[in-house]
Amino acid sequence: MTHLKDGQGLSTGLLIIMSVTTGVVVANNYYNQPLLGLMAKDFGISELQISSIPMLTQIGYAFGLFFIVPLGDKLRRKKLILVDFAFIIAALIGMALSKSPFLLKVFSFIIGFTAVIAQLLIPMAAQLATDNKRGRAIGTVMSGLLMGILASRTLSGYIGAHFGWQAIYYVAAVLISLLFFCLVRYLPELPAEFKGSYGSLLKSLVTQFNTQPNLRLASFRGAFDFACFSVFWTTIVFLLEAAPFHMGSDVAGAMGLVGIAGAIVASYVGRLSDRMSKNKLIIMGIFIVLISWIVLGFSGKSIIGLIIGAFLLDWGVQSVHITNQAIIFQGNPPARNRINTVYMVWYFIGGSLGTLIGGYIWYYTGWTGISISGIILSLLMLLLHIFGRRKLNLTNSD
Incomplete structure (x- = not known):
């Protein structure tokens, strides 16, 4: 059994393992998004009804963050992770075997609840990294997580179109x-x-x-950030399946490849956060999110515009997210798992609300309403950041 100490540093091999693990595990939360159309047809329910599936996964993830991740400060983390893996496997098989929308929703929640391994590994990377490489370590593990999120859509979309939506859960x-x-x-x-x-x-x-104003502001900022992300990725499959595109789940899932490019760009933000103002990085990320939604708003009938908008959206959203985590882990605090829990619970509350809002707005107003909601959420995030820093006197905290 290998024992390491705080600040001892991470070997490249271990960092790669942690990065791959976060990506593979977190992907379970997002396999359902390009498959929503197939699931709706299979069970004979509406797009509005099936849109609750990703919302329940995100709510389950928030619950897992609250009840499981804090245990990383109390229990042996390796054992905790391995036990959780057994429950992940059971939940995935249960999802594949579901014979009703109700069971789909139950196992969607359980998949989210158990898929919190990444939020144990990110603080672990921050704990093991030396001070001058902490941002790099977080960014590297986060890049694996982000690519897992985005590649999951491409993989599940393709497998779903050719082998049925259940197949991806067995894989x-x-x-x-x-x-x-x-x-x-x-x-x-x-x-x-x-x-x-x-x-x-x-x-x-x-x-x-x-007691931590930096953590409070990062949490609220992260909630709006992930809401911007979830509104898009919950509804893009419905847009692409409708006129004038008439595309299947495989094409909708392929949009994740565009997001991977944005995530790779965003991964360098972790390295930048070690040597430049985090406030500037946050503002840059928020403006990229806002611009992405303006582009998406004019691209309801343009696949090229949607590709450009998706790239910008993932770049901006993940830039804000990675910088948020660099901020809350400054000083390598001993309560890092609980700090990460607070932040990520708010983050996924925002994502769940974004998914819920997206489902209703798409049903009643279509892509125009989705685009307007994305712009509004982006502006609210910008205002929160500006006035939040001013109110909490954080101007010189970076």
């Missing part, structure tokens, strides 16, 4: 099983730092939120 169960054995061999052990009860552990989340 995912096999991938997770293989990864389990890799982690048994290579993932290090880190000592737990919290000695209190589970109840006091959860209560301390409130303390972290109340």
Whole structure:
């Protein structure tokens, strides 16, 4: 069993393993998005009804963040991760075997609840990295997570179009099983730092939120950030399946390849955050998100415009997200798992609301309403950042 200490540094091999793990696990949350049309047809329900599937996955993820991730400060993290893997595999198989919309929703929630491994590994990377390479380590692990999110849509869209929507969940169960054995061999052990009860552990989340203004602002900013992301990726499949595109789930999923390019660009933000103003990086990311939604608003009938808009959206959203995490992990705090929990719970609350809003706005107003909602969310995020920094006196905190 390998034991490492805080700030000892990460080997390239271990960093790659952690990055791949985050990508493979978090992909489970997003396989459903390009398959919503196929699921709706299979069960004979409307697009509005099926749009709750990704929302429930995100809500499940938020619950998992709250109840599971804080345990990373109390329990042996490696054992916690491996036990969780067993539940992930069971949830994926249950999803594939679902015979009703109700079971789909139940297992969608469970998949989200168990797929929180990434949020244990990101603080671990921050903990092991040296001070001058912490942003780089976070950015590298996050790049794996982002590519997992985006590649998942391409993979599931293709497999769903050719083998049925259930097939991707069987494939995912096999991938997770293989990864389990890799982690048994290579993932290090880190000592737990919290000695209190589970109840006091959860209560301390409130303390972290109340006593850290940087964390509060990053949490609210992250909620709007992920809402901008979710509104688009929940509804793009409906747009592409309708006139004038008439495209299937494989093409809708291929949009994820565009997002990967944006995510790769955003991954360099982690390195930039080690040596330049995080406030400037945040503002840059928000403006890119806003511009992306303006482009998308004029691209309801243009596949080229949608590609450009998707690239910009993922670039901007992930730039804000990565910089947020660099901010909250400054100083390598001992409560890093709980700090990450607070931030990510708010992040996925925002994503869930974005998914919910997207489903209703698409149903009643179509792409025009979706674009306007994206622009409004972007502007609200910008105003929150500007006035939040001013109110909390954070101008010189970077």
